[in-house]
Amino acid sequence: MTTARAAADPAEAAEAADLRIRPSSAPPRTLIVTVYGLYSRRHGGWLSVASLIGLLASLGVDEQAVRSAIHRLKRRGILVARRQDGAAGYELSEEARDILREGDERIFRRERATLTDGWLLAVFSVPESERNKRHQLRSQLARLGFGTVAPGVWIAPAHLYDATAAMLRRLDLTSYADLLRSDHLAFGELSQKVRQWWDFEQLEPLYRDFIDAHGPVRESLGRRGTDEAGAFAHYVRALTDWRRLPYLDPGLPTELLPADWVGIRAADLFFALHEELEEPARAHVAATLAGQPGQPGQPADG
Incomplete structure (x- = not known):
């Protein structure tokens, strides 16, 4: 089978980053995309360079690395330069906003598909002369x-229809594919079929990496708690490491997963961290942005 590889943000998609990258080593460009995805839309869609440098300092990233990462993201069309009230800064490109908006629904979706939901089939045929489109x-x-x-026949839970149709339209690929709703009628056990269609052996170590990296954070919070800057650092790193995983595991029904599937434990960990860290992390961002040139005094509606 084809091994599913995914990047949950445009920077990772552009570079086809190695999925086995250790969670603690997320590069600055990836952390910046996470920060924009989480916070820029609540603060007018724009962040000053000074604000980014201040926020990334909480993650242990120095100014030079931030500026270099911003330059790379700008070159790839992910960030767009714009001055505001005399301050230099950047906003997400329209394409990046679309991808991150789609990502919100995927990354923060806790519900899994059910057996009664049915399946989405993507059936495609691309002429050899246009094999770049096939790729x-x-x-x-x-x-x-x-x-x-x-x-030429790919399958996903039916709830991915909207995201798939939007992707095909955005990339002008609709003439090459058909999307069909289907049910599995016969033959063989469906739980065995999904193990042929998806690579669980690839997924398991990725989920274990996430638990190994962020489980101790959860335990530490239970004992000592954390300040707002620490909450921000933990939350951004956890979300950066988590966001690619829901793309590899598209919310398959629990009944079809291996017994005691590690992905469910990883999801429980992520959502526990989200519940505990999201509010103090947001407070840290608001405090960092307050008074920065060009930044609005009050966040816009999300």
Whole structure:
């Protein structure tokens, strides 16, 4: 089968980053995309360079690394330079906003599909003369978390229809693919079929990496708590490490997963961290942005 590889943000998609990257080593560009995804839209959609340097300092990233990462994100069309009230800063490009908006629904979705929901089939045929389009289509379906039934036939839980249709329209790939709603009628055990269509052996160590990296944070919070800057640092790193995983595991029904599936424990950990860290992390961002040139005094509605 084709191994599903995914990047949950445009920077990772552009570089096809190694999924086994250790959680503690997320590069500055990836952390910046997380910060923009979490906070820029609540603060007018724009962040000054000075604000980014201040926020990334809480993550142990120095000024030079921030500026270098911003330059790379600008070059890839992810960030767009704009001055505001005389201050230099950046906002997300329209394409990056679309991808992150789609990511919000995926990353923060806790509900899994059910057996009664049915399946989404993506059936495509691309002429050999346009094999670059075939590669793009396969890459994007893998990024969305589709499994492979057969060459040209990919499958996902039915709830991915909107995201898939939006991707095909955005990349002008609709003439190459059909999207079909389906049910599995026969033959064989569906729980065995999904293990052929998705690579659980690839997923398991990724989930264990996440638990190993962030489980101690959860335990420490239970004993000592943390300040707002610490909450921000833990939350951004946890979300950065988590956000690619829901794309590899597209919310398959629990009944079809291996017994005591580690992905469920990883999800429980992420959402526990989200509940405990999100509010103090947001407070730290508001305090850091307050008084910065060009930053609005009050956040816009999210």
